Amino acid sequence: MxxxxxxxxxxxxxxxxxxxxxxxxxxxxxxxxxxxxxxxxxxxxxxxxxxxxxxxxxxxxxxxxxxxxxxxxxxxxxxxxxxxxxxxxxxxxxxxxxxxxxxxxxxxxxxxxxxxGEYIASFALTEPGAGSDASALTTMAERTEKGWVLNGMKHFITNAPIADIFTVIALTDKEKRAKGGISAFLVDKGSRGLRIGNVHSTMGGKGWLQAEVIFEDCLVPDAGLLGMPGSGFRIAMKTLNEGRLSAAASAIGIGERLLSMGVEYAKLRKQFGKPIAEFEAIQWMLADSATELYAADRMLADTASRFDHGEDIRTHSSMTKLFATEAAFRVADRVLQLHGGMGFMKETKIERLFRDIRAYRIFEGTSEIQRFMIARELLKD
Ligand SMILES: Cc1cc2nc3c(=O)[nH]c(=O)nc-3n(C[C@H](O)[C@H](O)[C@H](O)COP(=O)(O)OP(=O)(O)OC[C@H]3O[C@@H](n4cnc5c(N)ncnc54)[C@H](O)[C@@H]3O)c2cc1C
Structure with missing residues (x-):
């Protein structure tokens, strides 16, 4: 440790x-x-x-x-x-x-x-037309005498069907957009005009739900504005910096579990009269997996520690999320492979972990977007 x-x-x-x-x-x-x-x-x-x-x-x-x-x-x-x-x-x-x-x-x-845990939270940024390019969001929050009126739709929002409180990122100035035209709001479950739409059916992640969140003239009192008007994009990006490290930590945890399952199976399963662990091809799968998880773990510790010392971890958190989630996916693939047909069967749990880990390369910013952000930092004047 x-x-x-x-x-x-x-x-x-x-x-x-x-x-x-x-x-x-x-x-x-x-x-x-x-x-x-x-x-x-x-x-x-x-x-x-x-x-x-x-x-x-x-x-x-x-x-x-x-x-x-x-x-x-x-x-x-x-x-x-x-x-x-x-x-x-x-x-x-x-x-x-x-x-x-x-x-x-x-x-x-x-x-x-x-x-x-009495309240469950949800963070609503992504929209059908605004995923990787979150600044393209169109959910509008208009200032009125009674407060802010929200109209629009979010999708893929985790916990939405069970959430008590939503952090919602919405457009408040169409001209300024990400440069001071996006704001953050706290919207309570049960607010008039807030509705949960379709609950998405997903390839993995059973038991944690993603859904559409729909705003139809949803009135949010002034007290629901989070931070200064126009600071919503910065708030969202700062929140995601930290979120990316959580995604990395979880991916490494899943990867470590898979690796220990792989080691155990390689010792037990016999073919050609000996445990498959004695075949170099299998040993390399295990060795590569252990090496990648170790590297990801060190990146996680370093980046989290930098954050705790007040450093801006924007680029480090992208690098850590990118490497850890891609490494954990490779581990899942290798461990499934070394289980042979058994890896494809539900009884080993590997197929579930394989499906679950797949989403980590997408949420909190896809791998491509992490690379884009790392490169942007490297290439800036
Ligand atoms: C399980 C799960 C949970 C989620 N939970 C939440 C949540 O709680 N709250 C929330 O707000 N959102 C949530 N999301 C949404 C998630 O953040 C988005 O799916 C993600 O940011 C990608 O957006 P998109 O799906 O619209 O893909 P798109 O942006 O449409 O991307 C499609 C493809 O194009 C690539 N691409 C896009 N732009 C570029 C570029 N500039 N350069 C190179 N490649 C590019 C992407 O990498 C991807 O491969 C969740 C998603 C999933 C799968």
Whole structure:
């Protein structure tokens, strides 16, 4: 474990590791079949304080630094992806804009509810016409005497069907767009004119939902504006910088689980009269996987630590997310391959992990967009 991880976090990571083995792994198949998290499990997660790890202690959270949090998340990600997903939005993209930009009133109202897990958060940026180019969004927020009126549609929004509070990024000035014309809003579930549209059917990620979020003359009071008018694009990008490291941490956790499954199977499975672990082709798959996960892990620790020391991690978080998620996908492919036909069968769980890890190269900015941002930084004057 990285030497910079605090002693308290090390103890916590150990207890999360036990929780994963004793309580999460036994219910994985049922989550996959039903698409639902058992209520008792979510209650235990709340009791463990998992929903508020990154929320400052004065608002009911654990106030963990990013490095410690990433390693807790990495451990928890060794269980079913839905378990990681429900807590990571509350700790990351669903609460960080409030932590960083919220008024004292907004913080006092929302953060304790998010930290306890009583409220589930959602972050709504992506639209059908604005994905990688988030600045092309068209959801409009118009200022009126009564507050802001939102019209438009978001899609692919994680947690939307179960969310209590949405951070919504919307256009407030068509001319200025990303240069001061986009603002952030806090919109409560049940607000008039807010509706959840289709829930997307997905290739993986069972138990954590993405859906459309539709705004039809949805009135948001002035108190729902997050940060200054026009600062929404900056708020969204800052939130995603941190979110990218969470994605990297989870991908490494899934990769490590897969690697240990690969090692175990390679020792057990015999062909041509000996364990397949004795074939060089299989050894290389394992060696390459271990090497890539080690490199990704070091990038994660370095970038999270830079963030905790106040550095701008824009480029580092892109590099870490890019490398970790692509590496974890290669690990999944190799481990599936070394399982032969068994890797394709549902009973080994590898096909599920393979499907789940695929989304990590897309959300929080695709691999192509990470490369674009890294290159832009390298090539700037
Ligand atoms: C499981 C999941 C959960 C998600 N959760 C959320 C959420 O909670 N909130 C939210 O707001 N969004 C969420 N998203 C949306 C996600 O952030 C977007 O899907 C992602 O940013 C890509 O946008 P897009 O799907 O529109 O793809 P597009 O932007 O249409 O991209 C299509 C292809 O073109 C490539 N491309 C685009 N532009 C360039 C370029 N300049 N150079 C090179 N290649 C390029 C992309 O890399 C991709 O391969 C989620 C997505 C998924 C899959």
């Amino acid at each position: 990285d030497e910079r991880i605090t002693q308290d976090a090390r103890h916590f990571i150990d207890s999360v590791s036990r929780f994963v083995k004793d309580e999460c792994m036994p219910v994985e198949d049922s989550i996959e079949e039903t698409g639902r998290l058992p209520e008792a499990l979510v209650r235990t997660m709340r009791d463990m304080g998992l929903f508020g790890l990154r929320i400052p202690s004065e608002y009911g959270g654990a106030g963990m630094n990013l490095l410690d949090y990433c390693y807790v998340l990495k451990e928890l990600s060794k269980s079913h992806d839905a378990i990681r997903a429900i807590m990571s939005v509350n700790n990351g993209i669903g609460s960080m804009a409030i932590v960083n930009e919220g008024t004292e009133e907004q913080k006092r109202h929302y953060l304790p509810l998010l930290a306890s």
